[in-house]
Amino acid sequence: MEVKADKELQLKQDPQMVWKVMTDPALMVVSVPGAELTETLDERNFKGKIGIKIGPVTAKFNGEASFTKMEESNYELTLEGKGSDAGGKGGANMTMNILLSEIEGGGTLMKSSMALSITGKLAQFGSRMIVAVNNKMFDQWAKNFTSLLDQGSEAAEKMADGDAQALDGGSLAWTAVKGLFKG
Amino acid sequence: MSELKTTPEVCGMGHSMKRKEDARFLRGQGKYTDDVVLPGMLHMDIVRSPYAYAKIKSINTDAAMAIPGVHAVITGDVLKQYNLHWMPTLMSDTQMVLPTDTVMYQSQEVAAVIADDRYIAADAVEAVEVEYEPMQAVVDPFKSMQSDAPVLRTDKEGKTDNHIWHWETGDKDSTEKAFQNADVVVKENVYLPRIHVASIETCGCVASFEPAEGKLTVYMTTQAPHAIRTVVALVAGHVGLSEEKIRIISPDIGGGFGGKVPVYPGYVIAIAASVVIGKPVKWVEDRSENLQADSFARDYHMSVELASSSSGKMEALRIKTVADHGYTDAAANPSKYPAGMFSICTGSYDIKNAFTEMDAYYTNKPPGGVAYRCSFRVTEAIHAIERIVDVLAQKLDRDPADLRMQNFIQPEAFPYQSALGWEYDSGDYPRALKLAMDTIGYDDLRKEQAEKRAKGELMGIGLSTFTEVVGAGPSKDFDILGIKMFDSCELRIHPTGKAIARFGTKSQGQGHETTYAQILAEELGIPAAHIQIEEGDTDTAPYGLGTYASRSTPTAGAAAAKAAHKVRDKARKIAAHLLEVSEEDLEWEVGKFYVKGSPEQSKTIQDIAFAAYTNHPQGLEAGLEATHYYDPPNLTFPFGSYICVVDIDPKTAEIKVRRFVAIDDCGNIINPMIVEGQIHGGLTQGLAPAMYEELIYDEDGNILNGNFMDYLLPTAVETPNWETDRTVTPSPHHPLGAKGVAESPTVGAPPAIANAVVDALSHLGVENMDIPITPYKVWQVLKEKGAVA
Numbered sequence: 001m002e003v004k005a006d007k008e009l010q011l012k013q014d015p016q017m018v019w020k021v022m023t024d025p026a027l028m029v030v031s032v033p034g035a036e037l038t039e040t041l042d043e044r045n046f047k048g049k050i051g052i053k054i055g056p057v058t059a060k061f062n063g064e065a066s067f068t069k070m071e072e073s074n075y076e077l078t079l080e081g082k083g084s085d086a087g088g089k090g091g092a093n094m095t096m097n098i099l100l101s102e103i104e105g106g107g108t109l110m111k112s113s114m115a116l117s118i119t120g121k122l123a124q125f126g127s128r129m130i131v132a133v134n135n136k137m138f139d140q141w142a143k144n145f146t147s148l149l150d151q152g153s154e155a156a157e158k159m160a161d162g163d164a165q166a167l168d169g170g171s172l173a174w175t176a177v178k179g180l181f182k183g
Numbered sequence: 184m185s186e187l188k189t190t191p192e193v194c195g196m197g198h199s200m201k202r203k204e205d206a207r208f209l210r211g212q213g214k215y216t217d218d219v220v221l222p223g224m225l226h227m228d229i230v231r232s233p234y235a236y237a238k239i240k241s242i243n244t245d246a247a248m249a250i251p252g253v254h255a256v257i258t259g260d261v262l263k264q265y266n267l268h269w270m271p272t273l274m275s276d277t278q279m280v281l282p283t284d285t286v287m288y289q290s291q292e293v294a295a296v297i298a299d300d301r302y303i304a305a306d307a308v309e310a311v312e313v314e315y316e317p318m319q320a321v322v323d324p325f326k327s328m329q330s331d332a333p334v335l336r337t338d339k340e341g342k343t344d345n346h347i348w349h350w351e352t353g354d355k356d357s358t359e360k361a362f363q364n365a366d367v368v369v370k371e372n373v374y375l376p377r378i379h380v381a382s383i384e385t386c387g388c389v390a391s392f393e394p395a396e397g398k399l400t401v402y403m404t405t406q407a408p409h410a411i412r413t414v415v416a417l418v419a420g421h422v423g424l425s426e427e428k429i430r431i432i433s434p435d436i437g438g439g440f441g442g443k444v445p446v447y448p449g450y451v452i453a454i455a456a457s458v459v460i461g462k463p464v465k466w467v468e469d470r471s472e473n474l475q476a477d478s479f480a481r482d483y484h485m486s487v488e489l490a491s492s493s494s495g496k497m498e499a500l501r502i503k504t505v506a507d508h509g510y511t512d513a514a515a516n517p518s519k520y521p522a523g524m525f526s527i528c529t530g531s532y533d534i535k536n537a538f539t540e541m542d543a544y545y546t547n548k549p550p551g552g553v554a555y556r557c558s559f560r561v562t563e564a565i566h567a568i569e570r571i572v573d574v575l576a577q578k579l580d581r582d583p584a585d586l587r588m589q590n591f592i593q594p595e596a597f598p599y600q601s602a603l604g605w606e607y608d609s610g611d612y613p614r615a616l617k618l619a620m621d622t623i624g625y626d627d628l629r630k631e632q633a634e635k636r637a638k639g640e641l642m643g644i645g646l647s648t649f650t651e652v653v654g655a656g657p658s659k660d661f662d663i664l665g666i667k668m669f670d671s672c673e674l675r676i677h678p679t680g681k682a683i684a685r686f687g688t689k690s691q692g693q694g695h696e697t698t699y700a701q702i703l704a705e706e707l708g709i710p711a712a713h714i715q716i717e718e719g720d721t722d723t724a725p726y727g728l729g730t731y732a733s734r735s736t737p738t739a740g741a742a743a744a745k746a747a748h749k750v751r752d753k754a755r756k757i758a759a760h761l762l763e764v765s766e767e768d769l770e771w772e773v774g775k776f777y778v779k780g781s782p783e784q785s786k787t788i789q790d791i792a793f794a795a796y797t798n799h800p801q802g803l804e805a806g807l808e809a810t811h812y813y814d815p816p817n818l819t820f821p822f823g824s825y826i827c828v829v830d831i832d833p834k835t836a837e838i839k840v841r842r843f844v845a846i847d848d849c850g851n852i853i854n855p856m857i858v859e860g861q862i863h864g865g866l867t868q869g870l871a872p873a874m875y876e877e878l879i880y881d882e883d884g885n886i887l888n889g890n891f892m893d894y895l896l897p898t899a900v901e902t903p904n905w906e907t908d909r910t911v912t913p914s915p916h917h918p919l920g921a922k923g924v925a926e927s928p929t930v931g932a933p934p935a936i937a938n939a940v941v942d943a944l945s946h947l948g949v950e951n952m953d954i955p956i957t958p959y960k961v962w963q964v965l966k967e968k969g970a971v972a
Contacts, residue, residue, distance in 0.1 A: 001881040088293070088313040090233035119317065120233025120289070123885035126893065 001123040002115060003131050009110040009142050013149050015075050015100040018108045021149060022077065022098070023070060031144035033137060038062075044070065050083070054133060057121045059085040061092060075100035090120015188705060189773055194712065195705030196919065199856035203712075204435075204696045213435040219389045219402045221463040225254055227453050228304035229466075230294040230311045231476065232286035235320035235547040235884020236335075239284055239313060242294055247310040252299035256311060257456055259283035259294075265422055267455050271414075273445060273663055274521065276347070276512040277338070278550060280448045280455075286315070287335065287510040288549045289884050290475040292448045297456050297464060320547035320884035321345070324484065324507040327544045335510070335545045345545040347512050350521050353538035353603050361499035361536040365490030369574045374953045375563050376877040377482040377507070377548070379474050380555045381896055382691075384437025386477060387467030388450050390457040397423065400430045401454060406439040406689055407729025408432070410663060412721045414446060415454065417664075422458065433719035439691035440868070441553040444515040444731050445478050475889045478514075479548075479878060480555030482507040483563040489571045495579050497590045499536035500529055500602075502567055506543040506552075513550035515731070516559045517661040517668060523559025526603035527652045530568040531612045531822060532590040537602040547884045556868055556929040558653040558732040565649045566954075569934035573646075573941065574950055582629070583938070584620060587648050588613060598915070605652060607820045608922075609912045615846045616648050619824040622908060623844040628828060636946060641831035643943025647935035650822040653923035654737025658814045663728060669814045670738035671725035674703065674746040676807040678796040680789030681713040684746070687727010688739040689719045693925060694857045695735060699743050701853050702919065706747030708774020708788050725810055733821075733923025736853065737914075742813035744918040749809035753795075757807075758786045760800035819914045819922035823847040825935040831943050833970065836962035838874065838940060840903040845931070847907065849924035850914045859907055861925040866905050869932025871897050873954045944968075 011018055021027050025046045029037040032050065039047040044067045051060045063083020070077055077098045084091035096114045103109050118130060125133075189195030207213050244256035259281035262268040272278050281292055294311055298304035321327045321335060327345040336342050362368060388403040405411050408431040416426035436443065453466040468477070483504050490499040506522065508514065516523045522541045529537050554560065572590075576583040591612040592599050599607040620626075628644050635642045658667035671687040684703060688695065696716040704711035718724055727739060751771060758776035759766045762784055769776040777785035786794075795807035828842040845866060852858050875895035879887045888894040913920030933954055940956045941949055947968040952960060965971040 001883060001885050001887065084315065084317075085233070086312055087309050088230065088233055088311070088315070091315070091317060117883070119235070119883050119885055123881065123883075124887065124889045124893075126887050 001119070001127055001130070002117045003127050003134060004113070004115050005131065005134055005138065006113045007138050009112070010103065011108045011110060011146060011149060012106070013108060014106065015102050015108045018100055018110065018149065019072060019075055023067065027148070031141055031148050033140045033144070054122065054125060054129070057089060059089045059122055060087070061085055085120065090118065090122055093117040189708070193704050193708055193710050193774065195701055195773070196851065196853050198701065198854065200697055200701060200711060200854055202694045202697045202857065203700065204694065215384055215435050215437060216387045216389060216402050216404050217467045219434065219465070221389060221391055224389065224463040224465055225297050225299065225460065226301045226304045227456060227464050227466040228296050228301065228308045229292050229449060229472065230296070230308050230313065231472070232289060232291045232293050232315070234286060234315050234317045235289045235322065237286050237315040237317045239282060239286060239293070240316050241314045243312040244294070246312065247296060247307040250303060250307050250310060252303040253296060253307045254460060255297040255456065256307070257281065257295045257297065257452060262452070262455060265455065267419065267422070267451065270418055270446065270451055272511055272513040272550070273515045274512040275518070275664070278448070278511045278513060280451045288547050289886060290472065290549065292452070292476070295452045295456065297460065322546055322548060322880050322882055322884050324505050324544040324546055327546050328505070328542070335547065347508055347543035347545060348521050349540070349542050351538070351540035352526050354536060355538045358499050358501055358536040358538035362488065362490045362501065365498055366493040367575070367578060368488060368490045369571060369578050370486070370488045371571055371574050371951045373485045373487055373567050373570050373951065375481040375483045375485070375566055376872070376954065377479045378555065378872050378876045379878055379894065380440045380442030380477070380480055380553060381474070382438030382440055382442055385468040385470060385473035386443060386447055386449065387465070388453050389463055389465045390454040391463035392457040392461060394461045396428070398428045398430070399424055399454065399458070400432065401450070402432045402434055403450060404436055404443050405431065405433050405729070406436070406443045406691060406731050408689055408719055408721050409687055409726045410666060410728055411446065413666065414664065419454070424458070431721045433689045436689070436691035439731065440556045441480065441515065441731055442477055442555065443691065444553060444729070445513050447477060471890055474891070474894060475886050476549055478551035478553040479509065480552050481563060481872070482552055483560070485563065485567045487567045487571045489575050491575055491579070495581055495586050495589055497532050497534045497575070500534050500568070501537070502528055502539040504539070504541040506541055507546055507548070508543050508552060509546055509548040509550040511545070511550040512543060514552055515554060515663070517655055517663060518665070519660055520559060523554060523561070524652045525560040525564045527561055527605060527650065528564035528568050529601050529603055530565060531592060531610070531648050531650045532568070532572070533592045533596070535602055539603065548880060554732060556865060557926050558651060558655070558923070561651055561926070562930045562933070565930045566934050569647045569649060570937060570951060573938045577945055577950060583646050584616065584625060587616060587646065606817055607650065608817055608914050608916055609850070610650065610820060610822050611848070611910060611912050612648060612822060612824070615822065615824040615848055615910050618908060618910060619826045619844050619846045622846070622906065623826045623828070623842060625826065639833060641833050641943045643829045643831070643939040643941070645827045645829070645935045645937065645939025645942055647825045647931045647938065649927070649931040649934070650820055651733070651923070651927050651930055652818050652820055653733035653926060654815055654819045655732050655734050656818055657816060666728065667814070668728045668734070668738070669812045670727040670734065670742055671810065671812045672739060672742035672746040673725045673810040674743070674750055674808060676709070676750060676792045676795070678793050680709060680792040682709050683715040683717065684743065685717045685724040686739045686742070687725050688730040688735045690730060693730065693735060693861070694854070698736070698853045698857060699740065702740055702743045703747050705773070706744055707750065725812070733926045736921050737819045737917060737923050738813055738815055740853070740921060741815065741918045742811045745811040745813055746809045749811060750807055753807060753809070754788060754791045756803055757791045757794050757800060761786050761790065761794055761798070816916050819850065819917060821847070821849040821922040821924055821927050823927050823931050825931045827935040827939040829936070829939040829943055831940070831961060833965070836958040836965060838956065838958060838961060840870070840936065842906065843903050843935070844906045844908070845928060846909060847924065847927050848910045848912050849927065850912060850917065850922040851920035852911065853919070853921060858924055862907050862928045863905050865925060865928030866932050867897060867902050868929045870902060870936065873933040873936035873956060875955050875957070877955050
């Protein structure tokens with residue numbers, strides 16, 4: 001099952017700064033809820049883990065991610081990741097394209113488009129639930145990423161401390177359900 | 184049945200006797216497989232595949248084995264050591280018990296954990312680490328049939344495509360000619376989606392192997408215990424299980440509906456585990472496993488064509504079908520009929536030319552398909568014909584009831600030879616339809632519909648005038664894995680005139696303990712209350728092929744009557760001895776023999792039974808018992824006329840079934856209350872696929888509604904008030920004049936509902952809608968036709 005999402009995020013920093021943080025896996029990973037970097041293979045390829053819990057299903061994905069496109073000249077980045085749950089609950093593939101552009105008067109507009117393909121137990125929640133969960137995850141990441149850029153290393157440490165656990169399922173699922181009925 | 188032959192005390196045929204089995208069911212004292220607890224019993228739980236198609240790279244069981252209370256983790260490689268990793272399906276295809284290298288559908292069994300209790304087993308399932316390499320699944324049969332599609336069954340040597348079989352019947356040339364010469368031809372693609380047999384009780388077993396005696400006892404949710412015993416003996420003979428040491432017991436079953444005919448891998452794994460470990464092993468599926476992994480039903484893509492004259496005389500029918508069987512053909516049809524009794528598709532109509540062909544394909548979905556409350560693909564066939572008849576009526580601008588009346592096989596035409604080879608035993612279709620129309624007030628409803636249409640309101644009237652084919656079956660044509668489809672009754676009369684009878688069938692809620700007793704009461708005059716009925720234990724019951732396809736009354740019910748006649752023959756000899764007259768001088772009246780012309784000289788069946796053990800005549804064996812294996816000369820052809828009225832909210836597209844009249848004819852009736860109960864249940868299981876049910880998979884083979892939150896089943900709230908009545912047209916060949924009944928409503932209801940909804944929208948140019956017809960689908964149609972903004 002594939003779900004797609006297009007998102008935009010405005011940041012105060014200039015594209016060069018955003019690019020630097022975004023392309024550093026060690027920095028980036030702390031802003032992703034429930035994620036952990038386990039091995040850096042080279043500057044474009046690395047391994048990690050991400051935990052997610054939706055309703056009764058807890059999945060811990062072990063995976064690999066690669067920057068398959070990194071064009072600093074026009075700030076275009078493609079991140080491809082794939083992973084599978086250690087307990088055999090399924091797998092996920094993700095392709096994320098990010099384009100940064102400078103906002104007049106300062107700051108960066110980040111445009112991202114993501115395609116997420118899910119198999120196994122998580123897919124059984126259906127695309128509406130997965131889209132809602134995905135939106136929620138993006139919002140949490142955006143919040144974390146923004147404070148990471150705003151506050152620098154202090155925020156990074158705080159997030160790293162608190163983020164060892166999986167992204168909380170109960171509240172996430174509930175938020176997603178509420179999202180379905182909104183408007 | 185016009186009049187009752189027995190008193191309420193005897194309670195023979197035609198009495199609405201309260202069900203004997205309900206005394207325990209209503210008290211919660213039924214004994215189901217999961218109620219079986221044996222000393223030292225272990226519990227099994229199953230690791231299932233998250234992927235629809237993947238290579239298994241590794242299975243690591245260390246963490247699971249380290250959990251206290253875990254006895255074993257069984258994988259395909261373990262079973263391979265005993266050559267038990269593959270098994271045959273009932274259609275002589277092959278199926279993995281556990282995989283050694285590849286998984287073929289989501290939720291397929293990958294490994295099994297045996298532990299002290301169910302909870303430890305479930306924890307250990309989570310701890311088994313399986314590394315998969317996913318491959319692109321083939322989910323759509325129309326993609327599976329393409330020449331460039333990956334070959335899924337690489338286990339089959341030399342297999343170069345995903346085609347399973349081709350089947351055809353009828354006269355292709357004459358049908359083609361009739362189509363060429365016809366005034367009118369209508370064509371429609373009709374899809375009957377994949378659905379789930381949602382029995383209240385899931386599948387399971389307790390396998391108990393006693394190493395000292397080498398005896399295996401399996402308590403099991405199976406509709407066909409004897410056939411299972413033979414299959415186990417054939418499949419596991421090489422590991423020392425021989426048939427006399429295998430005992431299959433089907434305890435009480437909470438609904439089967441065809442879903443408990445196949446042998447699921449879980450049964451085999453539990454048996455293997457018990458044999459290897461030497462302790463009883465219980466396996467009971469949870470609800471999601473049952474929904475996601477067990478054999479599905481339906482999934483036929485049918486292209487239906489009907490030719491007629493301009494005056495509406497149907498001349499030819501042609502159906503081409505693509506059947507999606509999933510990973511393996513695990514249907515449970517008689518061997519000669521890969522598409523079951525689909526050739527009943529000419530239905531209740533006198534259509535002289537017909538041809539039907541079908542191709543079955545493998546896909547990465549769970550295997551099947553079982554005959555869900557239907558006599559092997561009859562539901563699909565009847566949906567096709569009942570829909571296309573309405574399409575023709577619409578094309579000819581004819582009333583669908585009128586067009587049906589014109590084309591019915593007439594009562595005097597029976598026995599009727601259908602173009603596709605069946606000999607219909609009896610029927611009176613015009614009478615049934617007339618009764619349905621009178622009951623519902625058909626003409627007034629049409630007037631109301633016209634008035635409402637003028638006001639922009641949506642109301643539809645749908646008909647279904649179906650014929651079923653049930654009671655497999657005559658041994659010349661019907662077998663499963665070579666075993667002929669007779670069924671049996673073994674009857675013993677006790678000295679005090681009470682009786683016990685055992686059968687090769689197995690009730691799953693049908694009420695056999697009551698109806699079989701009533702048949703014997705009818706034939707012998709022994710009160711039904713004093714006739715004990717037993718089924719399901721292969722050590723005690725006579726061999727039979729089990730209960731499905733509405734076959735119990737047509738086969739085992741007839742066997743009961745025949746066994747009773749054998750007992751009566753012997754009773755006559757004993758009565759002659761007691762009354763000191765010759766056998767020819769005796770006349771039988773329910774419950775007694777009397778001397779012709781001297782009715783006061785008589786002996787009751789109770790007197791005779793006592794004498795059989797205390798004073799039997801010289802030269803005659805003692806005792807009073809008989810066994811009969813009944814091989815039916817033909818199938819039975821129950822039929823019905825259903826009319827459904829729906830109202831559709833033009834703004835929200837909500838569909839409301841306002842009325843539903845069901846006239847059924849199943850020949851002579853054994854217990855009217857049980858028949859009515861069967862019809863209510865069957866109608867609800869017809870409403871379900873018509874409006875709610877469908878198993879939905881995405882392009883990767885993930886099931887998207889694998890739980891009862893998303894897979895919709897109607898409850899009492901959604902179920903309309905069923906108005907039932909009947910006509911009685913006895914079967915000429917059945918000893919009791921009876922026919923099967925339980926599946927008629929499941930077969931007849933969906934097209935009545937679909938036809939009603941299409942009828943409500945026909946003035947907008949709608950010709951067909953595939954089930955399930957949901958409000959969303961109707962809303963989409965209304966939008967497409969510009970009827971809503």
